[in-house]
Amino acid sequence: MSKARQLADLGGVTTRLDEVGNTDGALSNRNMIINGGFTVWQRGTSGSAGSGFTMDSADRWYSVRGALSQETENSMPYAHITHGNYADSCYINHRIEDFTHTLGQQVTLSFKIKSDDGLGADGGVFVRYYTSSNNYAVCQPQTTFTYGSTWTTITYTFTMPTTTPKGAGYGLEFFLYGDLNSINNNGKTFDIKEVQFELGDTATPFEHRSYGDELARCQRYYWSETGAGNDLTTNYATLYSSSYSMCIIDLPVTMRAKPTVSAASYTSTVLGNYHSRNRVQVYLNSAAASVNDIVADAEL
Amino acid sequence: MEQMNITSAQYLADPLGNNLHSSIRATIDGQELFVPLDPANRHYVEIMRQVEAGKLTIQEADA
Numbered sequence: 261m262s263k264a265r266q267l268a269d270l271g272g273v274t275t276r277l278d279e280v281g282n283t284d285g286a287l288s289n290r291n292m293i294i295n296g297g298f299t300v301w302q303r304g305t306s307g308s309a310g311s312g313f314t315m316d317s318a319d320r321w322y323s324v325r326g327a328l329s330q331e332t333e334n335s336m337p338y339a340h341i342t343h344g345n346y347a348d349s350c351y352i353n354h355r356i357e358d359f360t361h362t363l364g365q366q367v368t369l370s371f372k373i374k375s376d377d378g379l380g381a382d383g384g385v386f387v388r389y390y391t392s393s394n395n396y397a398v399c400q401p402q403t404t405f406t407y408g409s410t411w412t413t414i415t416y417t418f419t420m421p422t423t424t425p426k427g428a429g430y431g432l433e434f435f436l437y438g439d440l441n442s443i444n445n446n447g448k449t450f451d452i453k454e455v456q457f458e459l460g461d462t463a464t465p466f467e468h469r470s471y472g473d474e475l476a477r478c479q480r481y482y483w484s485e486t487g488a489g490n491d492l493t494t495n496y497a498t499l500y501s502s503s504y505s506m507c508i509i510d511l512p513v514t515m516r517a518k519p520t521v522s523a524a525s526y527t528s529t530v531l532g533n534y535h536s537r538n539r540v541q542v543y544l545n546s547a548a549a550s551v552n553d554i555v556a557d558a559e560l
Numbered sequence: 561m562e563q564m565n566i567t568s569a570q571y572l573a574d575p576l577g578n579n580l581h582s583s584i585r586a587t588i589d590g591q592e593l594f595v596p597l598d599p600a601n602r603h604y605v606e607i608m609r610q611v612e613a614g615k616l617t618i619q620e621a622d623a
Contacts, residue, residue, distance in 0.1 A: 521596075
């Protein structure tokens with residue numbers, strides 16, 4: 261049993277506090293999954309089913325061949341995934357940026373899952389990371405589990421490989437399936453909440469973070485002026501020369517990488533862009549111009 | 561790896577006149593995006609992967 265687990269249970273604590281967090285779970289910030297509680301939805305609360313990796317609703321979560329949307333229970337959101345019309349499995353995918361401290365360590369993945377549509381005979385999980393452009397290390401092989409129409413807690417403890425990851429731009433990937441079989445489950449749904457990945461051999465209680473904390477973590481990877489709840493989304497450019505202007509948007513959180521930028525509209529032709537991890541600069545072919553509804557994307 | 565449908569890509573010139581590229585204007589999955597020249601950016605990585613595979617050509621910046 262991990263030391264964090266012992267302390268979380270408020271009983272049977274037999275370890276020194278300064279030992280906690282060395283090689284097993286820490287007391288706080290245990291969960292390496294960002295938005296594992298599905299509380300942040302900058303892109304909207306209803307997604308669509310695409311054939312490839314689609315991130316169009318819950319922050320930090322891709323869906324593949326399924327629509328990821330928000331449902332709530334006692335005002336707490338969770339992920340509701342509806343299989344699309346594809347003759348293959350549907351899953352959601354999460355990527356952790358910095359996981360080198362877990363290599364060679366025992367780790368535990370836990371989450372809760374249910375299905376209102378009869379799925380549950382072959383739920384699935386798979387964990388990997390890329391070691392080169394075309395090769396990956398398997399952390400947790402594709403494995404099935406069973407679940408039902410009420411929340412079931414699924415837990416996997418495994419030892420991480422020691423092979424060096426490829427590096428920047430590639431993460432530790434988690435694949436969570438409602439049905440691992442490659443069949444068409446069009447319209448069938450499954451629900452997931454409280455996804456946690458932590459050091460140690462035991463799943464500790466899910467770590468609920470504040471919305472502000474979780475939002476800031478998500479904005480390292482994605483920031484949308486409208487999605488962040490702003491109602492002032494017109495960014496006026498300042499005169500830079502007699503013929504063009506420059507629009508500067510400071511980002512609220514230092515992003516993982518220089519972000520890809522899009523906007524709902526520009527009032528003049530874009531001459532060029534310079535993006536740092538903290539700032540977006542758009543050069544426009546007019547002495548007076550503006551950029552509306554900026555989106556900055558630095559997802560893995 | 562992630563598959564992106566990239567239908568166009570063009571360098572944007574440096575507006576400050578330093579004879580450099582500032583970014584790439586690309587249409588990816590039907591959306592116009594401005595992609596930084598950053599090897600940690602996933603869109604840039606995929607653009608360069610498709611260029612190396614001979615599936616995509618980045619047009620030079622407008623004069």
